Structures are given as C-alpha cells and as structure tokens.
Amino acid sequence: METAGLAAAGMEMEAAGTAEAGTAAGATAANAPDKEASSSLAYAIDIGMLDLENAEFYVTPGGFTALKYAGKDYKRIALRRALPIGHPMEYISVADKDNKEIGMIRSLCDLSEKQYGIVVAELDNRYYSPLVYEVKSVKDKLGYVYLELVIGRDDRKYKKSCAVKDVNKNIRMLDDDRLAIFDVDGNRYIVPSLTGLDKKSLKRLEPYLF
Amino acid sequence: MLKSYDFQYDLDLAMQPAKGTLSFDETGRILSRIGDKTLLALPAKEIAEVSVIPGVGCGLLFARRDDDSEILLCRFTMSSMKAAGEFCKVVNFYAQTKQYVIPDQKEKPVCEKCGRPLVEGMSVCLFCYNKISVLKRALELLRPFAGKIIPAELFLALSSVMYLLVPLFSRILIDEYLRPMKGTFRQILLLAGAMLLARTVGELIFILSSRVFNEASIRYANHLRNLAYEKIQKLSLNSLSKRTPGDLIRRVMEDTTTVKNFISDGGRWAVEQIIIFGIVLVILLFTDFRLTLLVFLPVPVVCLVLSRFWRFIHIRYERQWRKNSKCQSILHDIIKGIRTVKSFGKEEMEIKKFSNATRELAQISSDNESVWACLFPTMTFFTGIGEFLVLYYGGNKILNGTLTFGVLVQFTMYITYIYAPLRWFVSFPRWLADALTGMVKIFEILDEEPDITSLPEPKNVPVAGRVSFENVSFGYKSYEPVLRDINLAIRPGEMIGIVGRSGAGKSTMINLLMRLYDPNRGRIIINGTDIRDMSPEHLHENIGVVFQDTFLFAGSIYDNIAYAKPGATIEEVIAAAKAANAHDFIMRTADGYNTIIGENGHSISGGERQRLAIARAIIKNPSILILDEATSSLDVETESVIQDSLSRIVRGRTTIAIAHRLSTLRSAHRLIVLDEGRIAEMGTHVELLRKKGIYYRLVMAQRQTSRIAENN
Numbered sequence: 001m002e003t004a005g006l007a008a009a010g011m012e013m014e015a016a017g018t019a020e021a022g023t024a025a026g027a028t029a030a031n032a033p034d035k036e037a038s039s040s041l042a043y044a045i046d047i048g049m050l051d052l053e054n055a056e057f058y059v060t061p062g063g064f065t066a067l068k069y070a071g072k073d074y075k076r077i078a079l080r081r082a083l084p085i086g087h088p089m090e091y092i093s094v095a096d097k098d099n100k101e102i103g104m105i106r107s108l109c110d111l112s113e114k115q116y117g118i119v120v121a122e123l124d125n126r127y128y129s130p131l132v133y134e135v136k137s138v139k140d141k142l143g144y145v146y147l148e149l150v151i152g153r154d155d156r157k158y159k160k161s162c163a164v165k166d167v168n169k170n171i172r173m174l175d176d177d178r179l180a181i182f183d184v185d186g187n188r189y190i191v192p193s194l195t196g197l198d199k200k201s202l203k204r205l206e207p208y209l210f
Numbered sequence: 211m212l213k214s215y216d217f218q219y220d221l222d223l224a225m226q227p228a229k230g231t232l233s234f235d236e237t238g239r240i241l242s243r244i245g246d247k248t249l250l251a252l253p254a255k256e257i258a259e260v261s262v263i264p265g266v267g268c269g270l271l272f273a274r275r276d277d278d279s280e281i282l283l284c285r286f287t288m289s290s291m292k293a294a295g296e297f298c299k300v301v302n303f304y305a306q307t308k309q310y311v312i313p314d315q316k317e318k319p320v321c322e323k324c325g326r327p328l329v330e331g332m333s334v335c336l337f338c339y340n341k342i343s344v345l346k347r348a349l350e351l352l353r354p355f356a357g358k359i360i361p362a363e364l365f366l367a368l369s370s371v372m373y374l375l376v377p378l379f380s381r382i383l384i385d386e387y388l389r390p391m392k393g394t395f396r397q398i399l400l401l402a403g404a405m406l407l408a409r410t411v412g413e414l415i416f417i418l419s420s421r422v423f424n425e426a427s428i429r430y431a432n433h434l435r436n437l438a439y440e441k442i443q444k445l446s447l448n449s450l451s452k453r454t455p456g457d458l459i460r461r462v463m464e465d466t467t468t469v470k471n472f473i474s475d476g477g478r479w480a481v482e483q484i485i486i487f488g489i490v491l492v493i494l495l496f497t498d499f500r501l502t503l504l505v506f507l508p509v510p511v512v513c514l515v516l517s518r519f520w521r522f523i524h525i526r527y528e529r530q531w532r533k534n535s536k537c538q539s540i541l542h543d544i545i546k547g548i549r550t551v552k553s554f555g556k557e558e559m560e561i562k563k564f565s566n567a568t569r570e571l572a573q574i575s576s577d578n579e580s581v582w583a584c585l586f587p588t589m590t591f592f593t594g595i596g597e598f599l600v601l602y603y604g605g606n607k608i609l610n611g612t613l614t615f616g617v618l619v620q621f622t623m624y625i626t627y628i629y630a631p632l633r634w635f636v637s638f639p640r641w642l643a644d645a646l647t648g649m650v651k652i653f654e655i656l657d658e659e660p661d662i663t664s665l666p667e668p669k670n671v672p673v674a675g676r677v678s679f680e681n682v683s684f685g686y687k688s689y690e691p692v693l694r695d696i697n698l699a700i701r702p703g704e705m706i707g708i709v710g711r712s713g714a715g716k717s718t719m720i721n722l723l724m725r726l727y728d729p730n731r732g733r734i735i736i737n738g739t740d741i742r743d744m745s746p747e748h749l750h751e752n753i754g755v756v757f758q759d760t761f762l763f764a765g766s767i768y769d770n771i772a773y774a775k776p777g778a779t780i781e782e783v784i785a786a787a788k789a790a791n792a793h794d795f796i797m798r799t800a801d802g803y804n805t806i807i808g809e810n811g812h813s814i815s816g817g818e819r820q821r822l823a824i825a826r827a828i829i830k831n832p833s834i835l836i837l838d839e840a841t842s843s844l845d846v847e848t849e850s851v852i853q854d855s856l857s858r859i860v861r862g863r864t865t866i867a868i869a870h871r872l873s874t875l876r877s878a879h880r881l882i883v884l885d886e887g888r889i890a891e892m893g894t895h896v897e898l899l900r901k902k903g904i905y906y907r908l909v910m911a912q913r914q915t916s917r918i919a920e921n922n
Contacts, residue, residue, distance in 0.1 A: 062272070063223070063282030076280055084266070125225055128268035128287065141336035142647045144329060158227050163329045163336065168532060184329050186288035188267045207525045 050094060050103035052110050057118045065122040067094060069102060077102070079122050085174055088127075092119070132181065132191045133157055135201035138208075145171070145208065147181070151189055162187065171208045179209070212236055215312040217297035219286040221268065223249075232271065232284050234301055236310050240273070242284055250283065255308070260301040262294050262689040269294060269689075273301075289327075295689025299730065306695075334650060341646055348469065348649050351434065358426040365419035366478060367485045372412030374489055377623035379405045385616030423478050431470030438462045438655050445655075446662035447726040451686070461655055465648035472645035480638070483631035490627045497617055504603050505625055508595040512629070515592045519585060526578050533571040540567050597625050662728060668745040671737050673752030674702060674833040677723070677864060681732035684722055692718045694887045696732070705865040707875030709908060710884035716868045719884070720836050723866065725749055736834075754832035758839035760823040767796055768803040770822055775830045786829040791855035792821035817848035824852065828859055835860055837867040841874060849874070872909055881905065 056068040057077075064076040074096045082091035082104070092105040108116055134150035136159070145164045150157050162183035164170045170182040179191035194202060194209070214235035222228035222244060230244040234254060242250040252273065259274045260283070269291050271283040286294060300312055319328040321335030328335060352359065383401045387393020439462050442450065450458065494502040544551060544560050551560050600621055607613035677700040685691040693715045700706050708716045721727055723734060725741050734741045741749055754774070762770050771786055772778045778786075783803065787793040795818050799805040807814055807822075814822075820840065827835065837856065841849040853874060860867075869875050876895050883891035883898065883905045891903050898905035 060280070062280045064272075064280060078263075125268075125270075125285065126265040128221075128225060128265060139336075140643075142334075142339070142650050144336055146336055153225060156226055161326070165329075168535075183288075186267070186291065207528065 048101065048103045049106055052105065052115075055115075057111075057115050057122075059118060065118060067102065074102060077122075079119060079126060081123065081127065084127060088123075092123070128153075129180075129188045129190045130160075132179075132189050132197075134198065135204045138204040144184070149181075149189060160189075162189070167208050171205075173209065179205070213310075213312065215297065215300045217271075217284075217290070217293050219271075219284040219290055219294070221285040221287060223282070223285060225268070225285060230284055232297065234297070234304070234312075238304070238310065240283070240301065250281075252281070252283075254301060254304055257301065257305050259305060260298045262291070262298060264291065264689070271297065291689060292687075295685070295687065298689060303731075334654075339650060344646055344649050344653070347653065352430060352473070354433070355426040355430050358422050362419045362422035362426065363478070363481050365415045365422070366482050369412045369415035369419060370482050370486045371489065372408045372415065374486065374493070374624075374627070375408040376405050377620045378493075379408070380623060381614075381616035381620035383616070384619055385614045389615055419478075423474055427470045427474035430473060431466045434469060434652055435462055435466045438466065438652050441655050441658065445658060445660050447721070448661055448686075448728075449658055458655075461651050465651045468644055468648035469652065472641060472648075476638070476641045476645065486627050487631045490624045494621065494624055494628075497620065498613065501600060501604060501607075501613075501621055504599045505596045505621075505628060507599060508592070512592055512595070515589065519589050523578075523582065523585065526574075526581060530571070530574050530578050533567070533574050537564070537567045537571050540564050594629075596629065597622055600625060662725060662746060664745040664747075665743055668748065669739050669743045670745055670748040671739045672833075673736055673744075673749060674864075676700065676702060676735070676737065677834070678735040679719070679722075679732070680735060682722065682729045682734060683731040684718060684727065684729045686718075686727075691730075692887050693722070693729075696889060698882065698889065698892075700864060700866070701879075702864055703862050704880065705860055705867065705878045707878035707881040708866065708868045708884060709872060709875065709881055709905060710890075711908075714884040715887045716884055717838055720755075720838055720866060720868065723834075724753055724755065724836065751830065752832050753834045753836060754827035754830065755836040755838065756820070756823050756827045756840040758842055760819045762807055762819055762822060765806065766801075766803065767799075767805050767807060767822060770807065771803075771825045771829055774826050778829055782829060783825075786825040787822075789828055789855060789859055790821045790825035791851050792818070792825050795821070815848075817852065820848075820852060821855070824855065824859070833863060835863045835865045837865065837869075839868055839870060842870045872905075872912055883908075 050069065054069060058066055058068070060066045060075060062076075065079070067074045067077045076097040078095045078097070078099065080093045080095065081088055082093060089108045090106060092108065093101055094103055094105065095101045105111070105119070108119060111119060130151040130153045132149050132151050136148040136150065137146075138148075139146045141163075143165070145167050146161065147164065148159065148161050151160050152158060162181070162185070164181060165184050172180055174180050174190075177193050177195055179194055181189045181191070183189075191197065191205070194205070197205070212235045214233040216234075217232040219230045219232060220227060222230065228244050230242065230249075232240065232242050234240050238254040240250070240252045240254055240257070241248060256275050257273045258276050258278075261272060261274070263270050263272065268285060268287050270285045271294050272280050273283055274280050296313075304310055320326060321328060321338050323338040324335060326335060326337060379401050383393075383398065387397055387401070442458055442462065491502075494505065540563060544564065551557060600618070604613055604618040604621060608615055608618060679696045679698040682693060682696040683691060684693045696719065698706075708719060710716055718727075722729055723741075725734075725746055728742060736744075736749075763773065767787075768783055771783045771792075775782070784793065787796055787803075795814075796803055796805070824840070840856070841852050849871070857877065867875060867878065875881060879894070880892060881895060881898055882889055883903070885904055891898055891901060891905055893901065899909065
C-alpha cells in the first residue's frame with residue numbers, strides 16, 4: 001500500500017539522515033544538547049497539539065473528512081504534512097475550511113485504528129505521487145525531457161507520458177536512493193528505490209541523476 | 211442532443227486512474243460519469259458555488275449548496291487543474307445569474323500530427339516540430355546578412371581547395387622527381403614553393419573568411435536578440451509570468467548565442483567539411499578505386515565508436531558542469547548572505563557545505579580526466595585504422611609494382627581529410643539539435659501573441675474623471691480566484707485607501723487598474739470608457755505608481771527621475787524632486803542630480819530610494835496616482851517626511867493607496883476593506899471604526915503591536 005510505502009520510506013530516511021530529511025532530523029539533533037532551551041521554548045510557544053482523546057474524525061455524506069473537537073464540528077478539514085519527505089506520518093496539521101489551524105497531530109500512531117484509517121485516507125487523497133515502476137523511454141526534445149513511465153499506486157500499474165522542464169530542478173534525489181520527478185503540469189512521481197529499478201530503466205535515468 | 215460543458219477528469223474517488231466526465235448541461239444538471247456509470251447528478255440551481263481545492267500533485271472539485279452543505283464532485287491530477295478552473299467559472303456564472311452561457315470548449319491542445327498533448331507554454335509538438343521549417347525560418351532571418359555570408363563561404367571553399375593541393379604536389383614531388391632521381395634542384399624548389407604558396411594563400415583566405423563569418427554571425431545573433439527582447443517588452447505580465455526571469459534571460463542571451471555559434475562554427479565548418487570530403491572522395495576514387503574502398507571499410511565502425519564515445523563523454527561532462535554550477539550557486543548564496551552567516555555564527559557550517567560541494571566537483575573532474583586520458587587515444591586509434599589498412603594494402607601493391615610510392619603518400623595524406631570530417635559529422639546531430647532547440651525557443655517568444663492587446667483604433671479618452679470597477683473577478687490561475695465581484699466607483703480627485711490582510715487581493719486590484727492583467731469577468735471603466743478600449747501606452751502615460759520595492763536603474767539620479775518622461779526639462783525634474791522631498795538630500799551629494807546610483811540604487815538609503823521613486827511617478831503629472839505600500843518599508847521618521855510630500859502630491863488627483871500601517875490612510879476619503887477577494891467593508895476611517903468589523907480589528911491589532919513595541 002502506498003501509505004505503508006511512504007511511511008517506510010520516511011523511516012528509512014530518518015535512519016539515513018540524508019539531505020532533505022537531514023534538515024528536519026538535523027534540527028532535532030542539533031537541539032538535543034540544548035534540551036532546557038528547547039523545552040522552555042516549547043513551554044513559551046504552544047504548538048497546539050490536538051488532544052486526540054477528544055477528537056473524532058469522520059467522513060461527511062458529501063465525501064469530506066470532518067472533525068468533531070472541543071465541542072465544535074468542523075465540516076471540512078484540511079490535513080497537511082509538516083515534513084512530507086522525512087516524516088510523512090508525523091506532525092500533521094489539521095485546519096478548518098478557512099485554512100485556520102485547529103491543531104497538530106504529533107504522530108498518526110497515536111490515533112485509534114479507525115481514526116488512523118480516516119486520516120491516512122485523507123492524506124493519501126491530498127498527496128498524490130504515484131510510484132515509478134519502470135522507465136520505458138527518455139528523450140531530450142527542445143530542452144524538455146520527455147519520459148514514458150510505468151507508474152501506479154496501490155500496485156495498479158499504468159503507462160504515463162510526461163514532459164519535464166529544467167531537469168536540474170525537477171528531477172531530484174530525495175535521498176541516496178529515492179528520486180522525485182516533477183512534470184510541467186505539476187504532477188509528481190516518486191522512484192521509491194533507484195537500486196530497485198530494472199537495469200534498462202536505471203540506465204535511461206542515469207544522465208539526469210545528479 | 212443537449213448542449214453541455216464538459217470537464218474530463220482523470221482520477222476516480224479512490225485516486226485510481228479513470229476517464230471521467232463532469233458535465234453541466236443546458237437543463238442545469240451537473241452529472242459525473244465514469245464510462246456508463248453515473249456517479250452523481252446534481253441540479254445546478256441548488257448550487258451556490260463550485261470551487262477547486264488544490265492538493266499536492268492533484269486537486270478536487272466540490273460544490274457548495276445554498277444550505278451551505280458541501281459535496282465532492284470529482285478528483286483529478288494536476289494535468290486537469292486548468293480545465294477544472296474553467297469548469298468552475300462556467301457553473302459559477304450560472305449560479306450567480308441563472309443564465310446558461312457556455313464558452314467555446316477549450317480542449318487541452320494536442321499535436322495535430324501525433325495526438326500527444328502539447329506541453330504547457332509550447333505551441334509546437336516536441337516530437338513533430340518541423341526541423342526543416344525551423345531551419346528555413348532561421349535562414350530567412352539570415353537573408354539580410356547573405357551579402358557577407360555567401361562570399362565568406364566561397365572564400366572558405368577556396369581555402370579548402372588550396373589545402374588539398376599540398377598532397378597532390380607531394381605525389382608529383384615523390385613520383386616525378388625524387389623516386390626516379392631525375393628532378394633538378396630548380397624543379398624541387400618550384401614544387402616546394404608551390405606547396406608553400408598554396409598553404410599561405412589558403413591560410414590568408416581562411417583568415418579573411420573567418421573575419422567575415424564572425425562579423426555576420428555576431429550581427430545575426432544581435433538581430434535575433436533584439437527581436438526577442440523587443441517582443442518580451444511588448445508581452446503582458448500574464449504571458450511573462452508563465453516563464454521565470456532566468457528562462458527569459460536564457461532565451462535572449464544564451465539561445466541566441468547557441469544559434470550564433472552554430473552559424474559561425476557549425477554552418478561554416480559544415481560547408482568546408484562537405485567540400486573537402488567531396489573533393490577528396492573524387493580524387494581518391496580516380497586515383498585508386500580499390501584503395502579508396504579500403505579507406506571506407508572501417509568507416510561504420512569509426513562512426514559507431516565516435517558516436518558512443520561522444521555520448522558517454524557528454525553525459526560525464528554534463529554531470530561535471532552541474533556540480534560546478536552547484537558550487538557556484540552555494541558560493542553566490544553565501545557571499546550574498548555573508549552578514550546573516552556571520553551574525554548566526556555559521557561560518558564553520560558554511561565552510562563544510564562548500565568544501566563538500568568542491569570535493570564532489572574535484573572527484574568528478576578527476577574521474578572525467580582519467581576517462582578522457584584513456585578514451586581519447588583509443589578513439590584516435592580507431593579513427594586511424596583505415597591508415598593501417600591502406601599502408602598494408604598499398605605497401606603490397608608498391609612491392610608488386612602496381613602502385614607508386616607517391617600515390618600511397620598522397621592517399622595517406624588524404625585519409626586525414628576523410629576522417630576529420632567524420633569526427634565532425636558524428637557530433638553534428640548534437641550540435642544541430644542544440645541550435646534547433648535555441649531557434650525554436652526564440653521563435654516561441656517571437657510568435658507569442660500578447661494577451662493584453664490594443665484595439666486597432668483605441669479610444670484614448672482623457673484618463674481623468676470617474677473610475678469604476680464593475681463586477682470585476684480575477685485570478686492569476688483561473689482555478690484560484692483572487693478578486694470576486696468587485697464593484698467600486700471612485701470619484702475624480704478622491705483618495706481611496708485599500709486595506710486587508712496579506713493575499714486579500716489589494717495589489718491585484720491595482721494591477722488590473724494599470725491593465726497589467728485583464729479581468730476574467732467584469733470591466734474597469736475610466737471616464738466612461740472600458741480601459742481595454744484604450745491603448746496600454748496611453749493608460750500608463752496617465753497613471754503614476756510607487757511600489758514598496760522600488761526599482762531604480764543603474765545611472766544618475768537625474769536619469770532615474772526623468773525615466774517616466776524622457777523629454778522632461780531640468781526644471782520639471784527638480785520640481786518633481788522637490789515635491790517628493792528628495793531635492794534636499796540630492797543637493798547634499800557631491801554631484802547633485804548627476805550622482806550615479808548603483809544597481810537598484812544600492813548607494814542610497816531606503817527612504818531616499820523611495821523619494822526618488824515618488825519623484826519619478828509624479829514627473830509626468832499623472833491624473834491617477836497609485837501608492838502600493840509606498841512607505842511601509844521605511845522607519846516612522848522617514849515615513850512622515852514622505853507622507854508629508856505625498857499629502858501635497860495627492861491633492862486634486864485620484865489616488866489609490868495600499869498601506870499596511872493603517873494610520874497612513876487616515877486622510878483617505880474612503881477606505882475599502884478587502885477580505886478573501888471581496889469588498890467586505892467601505893467607509894471613512896471613523897465610520898469603519900464605529901462599525902467594529904474587520905477594519906476595527908485590524909486597527910486594534912496594530913495598536914496593540916505598537917504598544918508592545920513601545921514598552922520594549
């Protein structure tokens with residue numbers, strides 16, 4: 001499942017302590033010796049974690065994720081990952097339909113099974129990055145790189161063609177083994193493991209891995 | 211058949227790929243279907259609004275009913291985002307007016323030939339663009355320079371012929387005079403002289419042709435650059451904002467240089483090498499047919515090896531180039547932000563970051579040099595295979611007495627002329643591809659139709675009198691409206707203050723008034739005329755504007771003030787500076803109005819820069835003055851000096867001011883409070899305070915902030 005894949009990838013990144021995750025993980029590590037300062041900062045500034053005991057996520061008849069919290073019924077909420085690359089299942093911001101933050105969830109593991117399912121489904125709907133299973137062809141055309149990919153989500157695979165402009169910026173390594181491809185329309189595709197790709201696909205992508 | 215407006219979406223509700231249609235038909239029904247299955251049917255009369263919620267890599271469309279309940283209509287990837295925005299516009303128009311009006315359905319543009327969707331921002335298909343027509347067009351632009359290029363090509367051909375005479379003379383020298391030991395000193399001297407003369411004349415003609423070629427190609431590049439730059443100046447902000455500044459700069463500077471290099475080097479060498487190849491081939495075939503075939507025997511292998519070699523080395527050097535570029539950008543960032551680095555004591559961290567990047571660069575550079583050192587001799591070996599074959603076969607023929615020594619020498623000399631073009635021909639496709647890419651990108655700019663257009667006969671009425679916004683709605687992205695249904699009438703000479711939170715649409719309102727963008731719906735009227743009926747030049751001539759981020763050009767203070775009115779007299783410049791309270795500080799500088807201010811006025815203070823910007827805005831005595839956060843980046847003291855000058859300037863002029871510090875707008879005749887793109891409140895400062903609405907809360911919040919600042 002996509003979710004599990006992302007979660008696993010997130011954990012791998014933490015362990016690797018790589019570039020992007022490093023920013024988040026690094027910040028935590030850097031703060032560690034100064035525990036007193038960080039705790040006093042946390043005391044001074046309320047991050048606004050949700051009291052999950054009193055939070056109830058549910059799906060409205062209209063198809064939206066909603067939340068009952070502190071006596072209020074928020075009919076359409078937005079869930080956003082604070083650190084989508086390094087910690088996709090932690091620090092989730094919950095905002096109302098006017099984008100005003102209601103609070104944050106420190107870790108999805110703190111939710112009950114049912115609540116976890118609703119929140120994760122909403123996050124999966126908001127963050128759409130199909131995985132790349134195969135690279136059929138890569139062509140340089142007029143300054144664009146035109147890719148034919150086999151992509152998918154939840155093990156359903158299909159072919160997709162996309163054009164990428166400015167490859168330096170839009171084909172980028174997320175860590176030592178993961179790659180993100182951003183096409184001209186704004187779609188994003190993730191190669192979960194470069195080493196896991198077949199040899200031909202890897203060879204086709206190689207000129208763009210920097 | 212019912213008329214309907216369709217939006218094709220590409221994800222089902224479980225985020226799996228699907229071919230779905232959301233249609234809005236003339237009976238006022240919204241239907242969502244995937245294949246034959248109807249997922250949803252909704253009467254549009256119940257709908258108050260349809261909106262898009264952008265996600266990450268996807269989005270969704272939902273409808274808000276009159277009873278405020280919301281319903282999810284469909285999900286889609288980013289490829290359908292624009293079309294979703296268009297769908298919203300159509301349904302929302304119906305929701306507001308109950309009129310069923312559907313615009314021409316704009317399908318996502320696809321290539322007529324191959325059916326592939328065209329890439330956003332490109333009008334040609336990446337796969338089917340006609341290389342010949344692009345080249346033809348580039349050559350047409352070359353026509354004015356033909357008078358130089360054709361003679362230069364002829365000189366080049368002549369110089370090639372001169373070089374080719376040398377092996378011929380060598381053969382005569384060996385076969386006629388040296389081998390039979392019959393030649394006289396005079397004959398040998400004559401032949402050596404002829405060889406020297408052919409070489410010298412060849413070199414001289416080559417120098418001449420190079421000079422003419424370079425001159426013509428530089429002028430051609432200059433011509434292309436000017437055409438592209440001229441077009442960029444004429445394009446609207448909307449068109450320009452689709453591309454990054456870097457992209458536009460690359461098109462004007464780098465793409466034109468690529469085309470120039472192709473013409474000055476590629477084009478010139480192409481002609482020279484083709485001539486040499488043709489002549490040598492004919493000479494070789496006439497001299498010895500079989501030996502010539504031997505020369506060509508390894509050609510396919512050589513071509514294969516060369517093309518592989520160049521591809522391999524190209525990828526490696528591209529990587530090196532990118533690493534180098536990364537180092538440069540780190541360096542650029544650190545040097546630019548050195549104050550921040552030092553103030554946070556992060557020197558060590560930055561040193562480490564840079565040394566890591568340089569280490570990576572050093573590693574890849576060293577690897578590449580090793581590969582090059584190993585591959586280049588190998589490549590030379592392969593390209594020299596033909597020579598070995600000719601020497602072996604030719605040597606045997608000499609021993610058999612069927613070939614003379616002179617002919618063999620001539621052959622081996624000509625082989626070099628055959629293989630050199632081969633090396634070049636192999637890299638030519640890459641060269642041509644780069645040039646074509648450059649050309650297509652330049653032509654993209656040249657062919658772009660400005661979306662802010664002027665009527666053939668614009669109604670340039672005086673830009674004075676009443677300014678009205680009538681039902682104006684606008685979004686930079688069609689699916690994200692920034693302004694909604696703005697209705698506002700401004701009396702002549704009135705000062706209007708626009709307030710609201712960041713992102714409420716304040717600057718967008720003045721962007722529309724300046725016609726930097728056209729509204730998606732509604733119109734803006736000045737003096738009874740729609741501003742779209744006026745020429746943009748006429749409108750801008752009569753509007754003076756001061757932004758928060760003032761941009762001054764490198765040059766003198768005088769030039770910067772006179773920028774808005776190039777023919778301004780000295781008195782006008784001084785008067786503008788005095789009105790803007792800038793005169794005194796200008797006079798304190800050693801060179802007065804001739805003081806050169808560096809790029810973006812970095813040699814003067816923020817307050818001084820702002821005063822020059824005000825002087826520049828008012829020098830043309832505009833009837834409408836726009837102040838977009840004109841004083842918000844300044845300290846209170848400087849702001850009061852500028853406010854003082856502004857209060858004199860705005861008198862009698864229609865003024866629209868945006869300010870964060872609400873106290874600066876107290877003197878406005880009316881204040882407009884924007885909230886989420888709509889006019890939420892309108893009235894004088896006192897009226898709005900009494901109302902205790904958004905404005906009241908904003909004022910109170912600012913007072914509290916000032917109090918905290920004072921206490922500190």
